[in-house]
Amino acid sequence: MSVQIITIDGPSGSGKGTLAAKLAAHYQFHLLDSGALYRLLGLALQQKQLIDALDTQLQQCIDIATSLNIDFKTTTQGIQVLLNGEDVSQTIRTERVGEFASKVAAIPELRAALLTRQHAFAQAPGLVADGRDMATTIFPQAQAKIYLTASAESRAVRRVKQLQAMGLDVKINDILANIIARDKRDMERTTAPLKPADDAYIIDSSNLSIDEVFALMTTYVDQRLAN
Numbered sequence: 001m002s003v004q005i006i007t008i009d010g011p012s013g014s015g016k017g018t019l020a021a022k023l024a025a026h027y028q029f030h031l032l033d034s035g036a037l038y039r040l041l042g043l044a045l046q047q048k049q050l051i052d053a054l055d056t057q058l059q060q061c062i063d064i065a066t067s068l069n070i071d072f073k074t075t076t077q078g079i080q081v082l083l084n085g086e087d088v089s090q091t092i093r094t095e096r097v098g099e100f101a102s103k104v105a106a107i108p109e110l111r112a113a114l115l116t117r118q119h120a121f122a123q124a125p126g127l128v129a130d131g132r133d134m135a136t137t138i139f140p141q142a143q144a145k146i147y148l149t150a151s152a153e154s155r156a157v158r159r160v161k162q163l164q165a166m167g168l169d170v171k172i173n174d175i176l177a178n179i180i181a182r183d184k185r186d187m188e189r190t191t192a193p194l195k196p197a198d199d200a201y202i203i204d205s206s207n208l209s210i211d212e213v214f215a216l217m218t219t220y221v222d223q224r225l226a227n
């Protein structure tokens with residue numbers, strides 16, 4: 001049976017994570033949160049004091065990337081993310097680990113080291129793949145390609161709410177500055193920069209609710225999967 005693939009790319013805070021999970025549940029497809037892989041690798045490298053030595057200790061970093069011991073466990077609370085058996089679900093969502101992930105993501109050799117792991121998620125009946133380069137690089141054969149974006153300001157507001165819900169004390173200006181810096185790094189890197197695929201369906205979620213975006217997506221995906 002062929003595997004149907006839906007990709008959702010876009011900048012952080014566009015609502016991709018929530019919508020990817022909703023689409024996966026709706027179509028009963030597997031889910032790849034590729035950002036979590038970059039976050040896990042960032043955390044693993046930081047734990048080994050290598051996050052500031054990505055250039056000088058590259059081979060060691062590649063070896064860690066290829067042998068990363070990680071697991072995504074579905075629980076009643078959602079998906080639990082494990083690194084070497086330890087629950088790091090909350091830790092990897094912090095701004096600090098987001099920064100590590102962004103540094104890791106700028107190194108082509110480390111991106112390449114995560115490739116096989118990402119392809120392995122493509123299993124019947126289908127996959128929803130959430131990231132930055134899902135349509136352009138990892139799954140160019142995907143049947144449905146969505147690019148979800150939103151203004152930096154609206155993404156900062158959403159991110160602050162998310163972090164506050166996790167009990168963290170954050171300032172909107174810091175978050176906005178982080179978002180702008182990370183967007184710039186993600187869009188300007190030479191390998192797999194953040195950009196829509198030529199045949200992507202682009203949605204701007206700045207003034208739309210999750211339900212409105214979901215409705216647009218399912219209308220598009222239903223039509224693409226029927227072809």
Ligand code: DC
Binds near residue numbers: 012034038130
């Ligand atoms: O989606 P996220 O915020 O969890 O992603 C964390 C970082 O990883 C972010 O800087 C972008 C990068 N990333 C990437 O370069 N390619 C992907 N497919 C997913 C994430």
